[in-house]
Amino acid sequence: METTTTKSHFFTDIRVMLGRSMRHIFRSMDTIITVTITPIAMMLLFVYVFGGAIQSGTDNYVNYLLPGILLMAIASGISYTAFRLFTDVQRGIFERFHTMPISRSALLWGHVLTSLVSNAISVVVIILVALIMGFRSSAGVLPWLAVAGILALFTLALTWVAAIAGLSAKTVDGASAFSYPLIFLPFISSAFVPTDSMPKVVRVFAENQPVTSIVETIRALLSNQPAGNDIWVALAWCVGIMLVAYLFAMKAYKRRA
Amino acid sequence: MKKAIEVRELRKSFKDTEVLKGTNFEVKQGEIFALLGSNGAGKTTIVKILTTLLKQDGGTATVNGFDILSQPDKVRQAISLTGQFAAVDEILTGRENLIMIAKLRYLKNPREVADDLLERFGLTDAADRKMSTYSGGMRRRLDIAMSLIGRPQIIFLDEPTTGLDPEARIEVWKIVKELADSGTTVFLTTQYLEEAEQLADRIAILHEGRIIASGTLPELKKMFPTAKVEYVEKQPSLEEIFLTIVGKKEEN
Ligand SMILES: Nc1ncnc2c1ncn2[C@@H]1O[C@H](COP(=O)(O)OP(=O)(O)OP(=O)(O)O)[C@@H](O)[C@H]1O
Ligand SMILES: [Mg+2]
Numbered sequence: 001m002e003t004t005t006t007k008s009h010f011f012t013d014i015r016v017m018l019g020r021s022m023r024h025i026f027r028s029m030d031t032i033i034t035v036t037i038t039p040i041a042m043m044l045l046f047v048y049v050f051g052g053a054i055q056s057g058t059d060n061y062v063n064y065l066l067p068g069i070l071l072m073a074i075a076s077g078i079s080y081t082a083f084r085l086f087t088d089v090q091r092g093i094f095e096r097f098h099t100m101p102i103s104r105s106a107l108l109w110g111h112v113l114t115s116l117v118s119n120a121i122s123v124v125v126i127i128l129v130a131l132i133m134g135f136r137s138s139a140g141v142l143p144w145l146a147v148a149g150i151l152a153l154f155t156l157a158l159t160w161v162a163a164i165a166g167l168s169a170k171t172v173d174g175a176s177a178f179s180y181p182l183i184f185l186p187f188i189s190s191a192f193v194p195t196d197s198m199p200k201v202v203r204v205f206a207e208n209q210p211v212t213s214i215v216e217t218i219r220a221l222l223s224n225q226p227a228g229n230d231i232w233v234a235l236a237w238c239v240g241i242m243l244v245a246y247l248f249a250m251k252a253y254k255r256r257a
Numbered sequence: 258m259k260k261a262i263e264v265r266e267l268r269k270s271f272k273d274t275e276v277l278k279g280t281n282f283e284v285k286q287g288e289i290f291a292l293l294g295s296n297g298a299g300k301t302t303i304v305k306i307l308t309t310l311l312k313q314d315g316g317t318a319t320v321n322g323f324d325i326l327s328q329p330d331k332v333r334q335a336i337s338l339t340g341q342f343a344a345v346d347e348i349l350t351g352r353e354n355l356i357m358i359a360k361l362r363y364l365k366n367p368r369e370v371a372d373d374l375l376e377r378f379g380l381t382d383a384a385d386r387k388m389s390t391y392s393g394g395m396r397r398r399l400d401i402a403m404s405l406i407g408r409p410q411i412i413f414l415d416e417p418t419t420g421l422d423p424e425a426r427i428e429v430w431k432i433v434k435e436l437a438d439s440g441t442t443v444f445l446t447t448q449y450l451e452e453a454e455q456l457a458d459r460i461a462i463l464h465e466g467r468i469i470a471s472g473t474l475p476e477l478k479k480m481f482p483t484a485k486v487e488y489v490e491k492q493p494s495l496e497e498i499f500l501t502i503v504g505k506k507e508e509n
Pocket of ligand 2: 300301302341415416
């Protein structure tokens with residue numbers, strides 16, 4: 001177990017680790033481009049190709065679409081966290097860290113915070129593109145902060161899921177592949193079309209999976225409507241997934257180190 | 258003299274291969290100790306156990322007076338490791354790598370520490386290049402430089418000169434000697450008998466999971482039967498000692 005001396009340096013350790021992996025990101029900006037390009041392409045496709053045929057019940061389809069697109073971007077963004085963790089653990093540098101009196105969880109938190117920052121960058125880029133495409137919101141500062149908070153929670157939850165994959169995968173592909181199903185979750189939700197139009201079985205799944213409640217919450221917040229029950233369901237999902245994933249990730253890390 | 262490392266009946270197996278079968282040795286403070294063994298003998302396994310990266314299955318070991326299992330953090334405060342494969346961050350520059358480690362050692366002046374080491378290891382010109390552009394020798398030197406930050410009392414070097422050209426090897430030898438002169442205990446593993454001969458105060462030979470011989474070079478030489486059929490009197494080289502001892506064990 002960690003002694004008090006390493007505990008008191010916990011935040012120094014995290015800061016150094018964050019600085020390190022932020023450098024990694026800024027030296028490979030292509031990852032941010034890769035992460036944002038697919039959701040942006042989806043957004044263009046849905047708005048300009050399918051948009052006319054989709055009955056979303058709103059006059060501004062970009063507004064309707066944006067929350068789901070953001071979740072999709074985050075789901076693909078975290079696969080890079082899995083990838084970075086995997087390569088770190090494989091390489092000697094983590095071995096060096098582990099022989100130093102550094103808090104072990106600081107090493108993971110460095111990656112987690114980096115994931116938050118890089119996903120925030122992707123989210124901002126996508127929102128800017130959406131603005132160009134006609135996205136408008138009447139929401140004030142508080143609802144926007146709430147949206148930021150929910151997106152951050154969602155990112156945290158998925159990042160810890162990614163950490164499990166990164167720490168227990170046997171190959172690089174294995175480390176990043178787990179996020180593909182996550183990227184497709186928005187399709188079977190109310191992200192693109194209302195769930196009423198779906199066949200019963202699909203609808204039951206769609207209405208009860210985490211993405212729908214999160215999408216509905218963000219959509220309500222951005223259009224200044226009451227989010228109702230959805231916000232609590234969304235929060236419960238995010239916090240629940242985060243706690244469970246955190247425990248498993250720590251377990252995988254202990255096994256590894 | 259105080260013992261820097263004490264290893265008693267160390268055992269370690271991976272699945273069905275028993276790598277360490279009750280290894281015993283000790284390292285005195287301030288000496289250069291060379292652990293010699295062929296490929297797969299278990300040198301890296303011993304280094305990993307002593308640097309708290311692996312847990313042993315049996316036996317005990319203390320490093321700087323602390324038990325490696327019950328006080329790994331105390332051990333970590335006293336040691337640093339240059340592993341068999343370079344432990345550097347490929348995406349960062351040489352300077353950034355050094356600064357990062359200096360910060361993680363909580364030093365007050367990480368930049369100056371980095372500058373000093375770059376100078377001392379002849380890497381000033383390459384300081385701001387990404388590690389991925391470094392040659393093997395440069396990488397190794399930076400790797401060792403990273404291990405010196407914070408002046409650890411005991412340094413582990415796992416095959417520090419494997420893959421280096423003769424010039425770079427002599428360079429590393431010089432660094433190791435300087436380290437020992439400044440009072441640091443050096444634990445190094447090597448397959449090069451000449452390296453052990455050149456550097457080590459004491460040598461231990463690891464074979465089939467046990468230390469089959471250990472001592473100073475003259476002591477090891479005494480264990481070697483005096484030259485029988487040679488016309489010119491010749492000192493046995495460590496290589497010959499090694500092969501004889503290993504050969505004898507195999508006969509038994
Ligand atoms: N993680 C592991 N899982 C399974 N077997 C392992 C593992 N690590 C080492 N071994 C085995 O243990 C034995 C000793 O390995 P070790 O790396 O300690 O040898 P070494 O003396 O350092 O060899 P070299 O000179 O090649 O570096 C080898 O047979 C190796 O295959
Ligand atoms: Mg080895």
